[in-house]
Amino acid sequence: MSENLSIVYVIIAFFSLGATLGLFTRGQKYHAYFTYIPSAFASFLTIILSLAIFSSENIHLTFFNIQHLFDFEIFIDGVAAFFLLIIGLIPFAVSIYSLSYSKKFDDKKNNSALGMLFNVFIISMILVVISNNVFFFLIFWELMSLTSFFLVIYEHENKNNLKSGLTYLVMTHLGTGFIFASFMLMYAQTGSFSFDSFRDVTIIPQYVKDIAFVLAFVGFGTKAGMIPLHTWLPKAHPSAPSNVSALMSAVMLKIAIYGIVRYLFDFNAIGSSSDYVWLGVGIIIIGSISALVGILYALVENNIKRALAFSSIENIGIIFIGLGLSVVFAAFHLLSLSVLAFIASMFHTLNHSIFKGLLFMTAGSIHYSTHTKNIEDLGGLIKKMPWTAMMFLIGSIAIIGLPPLNGFIGEWLTLQSLLAVFQIPSNILQVSLAFAILAFALTIGLAGATFVRLFGITFLSKSRSSKAINAVEVPRLMLIGKAILASSCVLLGILPFIGINLIVSAFDLPYTPSSPFETISITNADGSNFASLLMPAVLIIFVSVIVGIFAFVRIIGGKTKTIKYGTWDCGFGSLSERTQYTATSLAEPIRRIFGIFYNPYNDITVNSYAKENLYLKKSINVISTTRNIFDEKLYGKIISGSLFVLDKIRKIQSGKVNAYILYIMITLIALLLFVGFGIHE
Amino acid sequence: MSDFSMLDYGLGIFQALLIIVLSPLIVGIMRKTKAKSQKRIGSGIFQPYYDIIKLLRKDEIISDQSSWIFRATPWINFVTTASAAFFIPVFLVYSPFGVVGDILLVVGLFALGRFFTMLAGLDTASSFGGLGSSREMMVSVLVEPALFMTIFVIASFYGGTNISTIVSSANDTSILVVPGILFALIAFFIIMMAETGKLPFDNPSTHLELTMIHEAMVLEYSGKSLALMEWSHAIKQIILFTLFVDIFLPWNFVEQISLIGISFGIMLFIVKVSALASFTAFIETRVAKWRLFRVSDLIAMAISSSMIGVIFFFL
Secondary structure (H helix, E strand, O other), X not given: OHHHHXXXXXXXXXXXXXXXXXXXXXXXXXXXXXXXXXXXXHHHHHHHHHHHHHHOOOEEEEOOOOOOOOOOEEEEOHHHHHHHHHHHHHHHHHHHHHHHHHHHHOOOOOOHHHHHHHHHHHHHHHHHHHEOEHHHHHHHHHHHHHHHHHHHOOOOOOHHHHHHHHHHHHHHHHHHHHHHHHHHHHHHHXXXXXXXXXXXXXXXXXXXXXXXXXXXXXXXXXXXXXOOOOOOHHHHHHHOOHHHHXXXXXXXXXXXXXXXXXXXXXXXXXXXXXXXXXXXXXXXXXXXXXXXXXXHHHHHOOEHHHHHHHHHHHHHHHHHHHHHHHHHHHHOOOHHHHHHHHHHHHHHHHHHHHHHHHHHHHHHHHHHHHOOOEHXXXXXXXXXXXXXXXXXXXXXXXXXXXXXXXXXXXXXXXXXXXXXXXXXXXXXXXXXXXXXXXXXXXXXXXXXXXXXXXHHHHHOOOOOOHHHHOOOOOOHHHXXXXXXXXXXXXXXXXXHHHHHHHHHHHHOOOOOOOOOOOOEEEEOOOOOEXXXXXXXXXXXXXXXXXXXXXXXXXXXXXXXXXXXXXXXOOOOOOOOOOOOOOHHHHOHHHHHHOHHHHOOEEEXXXXXXXXXXXXXXXXXXXXXXXXXXXXXHHHHHHHHHHHHHHHHHHHHOOOOHXXXXXXXXXXXXXXXXXXXXXXXX | OOOOOHHHHHHHHHHHHHHHHHHHHHHHHHHHHHHHHOOOOOOOOOHHHHHHHXXXXXXXXXXXXXXXXXXXXXXXXXXXXXXXXXXXXXXXXXXXXHHOOOHHHHXXXXXXXXXXXXXXXHHOOOHHHHHHHHHHHHHHHHHHHHHHHHHHHHHHHHOOOOHHHHHHHHHHOOOOOOHHHHHHHHHHHHHHHHHOOOOOOOOOOOOOOOOOOHHHHOOOOOHHHHHHHHHHHHHHHHHHHHHHHHHHOOOOOEOOOOHHHHHHHHHHHHHHHHHHHHHHHHHHHHOOOOOHHXXXXXXXXXXXXXXXXXXXXXX
16 A cells, blocks of 8 residues: 555656646657656556556545645546546557657747646646545646646747637536535535545435535546536637647546546435436436447548547437446446446546547647648548558547447447336336437447548548648657557457456446456346456457458459559549538538538638629639537527627626715625624524 | 357358349349330340349440549449348248347448449549439438338337348237338338439439439449449349338248258249339339429428337337
8 A cells, every 4th residue: 555655646746747847848859758758657656556556455545634724635536537447548659659749839939838738638637536625626627728738829920829728628617516516515514625525425404415515526527528517628629739629628627527537426326316317317318328429520520630629529429328328227226237327437447548649649640740730731641641540440430339349349338228128117207318329329429420530531632732741750759659549449349358457446336347358248137248348259250250351351352453643533533522421511401401510501602704694604603611509509699698688787897986885885784784684693 | 149049140141142143133123114014125134134144244444534532343242242241041941140249230331332432423524423322322321210110110020130030030020010110111111212213313224414322333334334323323223122121021030050951942032022123113104203302301201200100119
C-alpha cells in the first residue's frame, strides 16, 4: 500500500515537473522533450498505479485535517483505478505523439503554454478521480475545466476558436453549477463534505437521493455531452490542438462518466428497488437520443475533427444506454443481467477512450501535414501517408463496431443486454425498450456510413486540392503514439477478457474472472446457450479461410498478370478530381431521408450571359448547407429570449443618481420588513 | 466446447464447405428461374461455376488511382462471408462452431465486408463507385434497424442469438404459425432482398447508373478479384437463404448423426434452399425497380412488421 502511495506522489511530482519545465524552457531546442517526456513517464506510472490497485488494497488517506471543509482526502478504490487506467493509457500515447506534434506550433507561437497546460490538464483529471471530498473535487473539477478552456482557445488568432471557447466556458459552468447544487443537497442531509458520508445510504431519504442524482446527472451529463446539453462539444473539441482534443474526447468525457458511476452505484447505491426504474429508463432515453442525434450530425459534417466530436456524443449515448439498462435490470432483481449491462457500458467506456484518442490523433496528423480539417479538400492520402491511413482504418473499424476489433465486443455486449429486455416482467417496458434497440441499430448503421465517408473521402481516390497533393507522412513519434492505441484496439478485440477481467475486479462485480482465452457466454435459465463469442477462434477461422482460398485461387487460377490502367471513363476521358464523388454528395441520400434533423438548404445562383436570355448560362453556383436544429431552434430561442429579458432589465439602469437612491430605499424597506415580519424561532 | 467430437468438427467444416461450394449453384438456379419466367431459355444452372473458373484464370486490370484497399477488398469480402458460413447449421441441427459466434457476429462479418466494398467503390476515383457507395450507405443504414428488430423477435421467441440454439428450439417447436414469427418472416424476407441486392432494391443485371447499387461499387473489378467478389456475394446470398430456412422452415434437421440421415438432410437442404431461391427469383421478375427514395418505405415496412412481431411476443 505504501508503495502505491509513493507512486501517487511520483505521478504528481512528474506532472508538475513537466509543467514547470515546459514554462522555463520556452523557446529552447529540446523544449518538447522537457515537457512531454515527464508527462509520458507519469502517465505510464498512472497505468502501473491502477493495475497495482486492482491487485492490492484501496488507498484511503486524509492529508490535512484543519477544518472539515478543507480535508484533502484521497481515496483510490477499484472504480477510481479503472478510470485512472484510462487517464494513464491515453495520455501516455498522446504524450509521445505530442513530442512531434507540438513542433507544429514552433514557428508560429510559443508553445510553452501548451506544454504547461497539457500537464496541468492531465494531473487535474487524475486529482478529480482520486479526491474524496466535495471541496477538492470541485476545485480540481474547475481546474480541469479551466485548463481545458485555455487549451481550447490556444489558437486564439482564429475568432471561431474564441467563440467556441466561450460556449464551452458557459456550458461547463452550467454543469458545474448543477453538480455543486447536488453536492450541497447531499451536504444538507449528511452534514459532511466527505464522500464517505455520502456513501452512507441509510441517513439520506429516498427523494433527496433522487433529486441529488438528477442534478448530478444533468451536471455530469453536460460535461459528457449528452443531448441537448451537448452544444459546446462539437465546437470546443475541434478548436483545441489535436493532442488536446484527443485528451478531451477520450479522457475528459470519461471523467463525467466517472461522476455518474460514482453517484449511481456508490452514493446512491442502486439496490434492488423498483423506485429506480424511471431513473434507468430516463438514462436509456437520453442515451438513445444522444447516440442517434450525435451520429446523424457526424454523418454530414465536413470538418473531420467536428465529425469525430459528434461521434463522441454518439458513443457517450451508447455508454448511457448500458448504464441505464443496468439500473433497470437491478430494479427488477435481474442481477446477472445488470452486471452484463454494466460490463457492456464500462467496456465501451474503455473502448471509446482508446479509439477516439486514436482517431483524434490521426485527425491531428492529417491537419499537421495538410493544414486543413475540411475533408472536401483532402483525398488520396493513403498513398502519401500510408501508416496514418492504416491507423485511421483501425480506429474506424473499431469505432463502428466491426469484428474483430474492440468496438465489436462493446457493442455486442450492449446489444446482448438490450436483447435481454424480454426478461423484464413488465410488458410496457419491454415494448418501449424495443425502441431503444431500434435507435441503437440505426446508430450502428449510421456510424458505419459516417466512417466510410470520413475514411473514403480523406484517404482514397484522387487528391482534391494542392494541400492534399503535397502531404507527407508524419514523424515517427506521432506514429508510435497512435500505434500504442491501435494495438490496444486489436488486443482488446481479440482477447476481450482482458478488458472484462479488469472491469470485474475494478467494480467488484459478482462474477469470477476467467482466462483471456475463455468464451464470453450468456446462458438461458434452462442451461441452453443464449449467445456466446470466442474471438480467438474467430481469428483462427479467418486465418484458415485465408489460407484455403489463397491456395484455391493459386491452384485453379494459376499465375496471372495484373495491369495498371486508368479508371474506366466511359470512353470520354478527362476524369479529374472534380468528377469524383464529394463528401457532401456521398451523404446526400441520408441527408435527404433524415432531412428533418438537418434542414438541408441549397442556395443556387445562376449567372447567365445576358439578362434577356436565361437559357444560356455562364455559371451555376450551388451552396449546399445543413443546419443544426439544436443550435437553431433550441439555443437560438434561449439566447434570443434571454437577450429580450435582459434588454428589459437594462432599463433599471437609467444613470440617474436619484433613481439609484430610490432603489436603495426600496431595498432597505424590503429588508426591514423582512426582518420585522420574518419568522423567528 | 469440449463436448463435440472430431466427427462433429469435421461435419461442421463440411457444412461450411457445402455452403461455399453450393453458393454459385443457387445463383444459377435463380438465373434459370428468371429466364424461364421471362420466356427465355437462359444459361445452364452450372454457368456461375464456369464463370468463376474462367475469371480466376484471367489477367486483371486495376485502376492506377486505387490503393491496397481496392486490391484487398475481394479477399476480405471472401474471408468474412466464408467465415460466417461456419456458424450456420445446414443439415445438422447445430453447428459445432456455434459457441464461437452468434448471429450478431454473422451480421458484423457481413458489415465488415460491406465496409470494405464501399471503400473500394470510392477508391477508384470514378463517380460510379462513389454513386454505388453512397446508395449502399443509405440502404445499409436503413436495413440495420429492421435486421436487429427481427433478430430481437427471433431471439426472444427461441431463446438466443446463438444460431444453434435458435435452430434447435425452432426444430422442437411443433407449431410454427405464431403471429410474432410470421411478422418476423415478412421482415426477414424484405431484409434478405435488400441485403442481396434484389429487385426492387437493386437491379444487379443492368449496368445503368440509374439503377445500380452493388454493381456500381464492383464495376472496376476484373479477373480474380471479380471472381472473388461474385463468389462472396453468392455466399452471402446462400447464407441468408439458409438462415431463412433454418429459422422459419426448420423441419427435419439431423439430430442423430448417421449416414442416411445426413444424406437425407443434405438433399432436403438443397431442395428447401433452391425452392426459396426460385421463389425469390420469381418475385423479382414480377416487380420493377423502385425509385431510390421509395426504398426507404419498403424498409420501413420491414421495421414495422418486426415491431408488430415484438408486440405479439409480449402479448
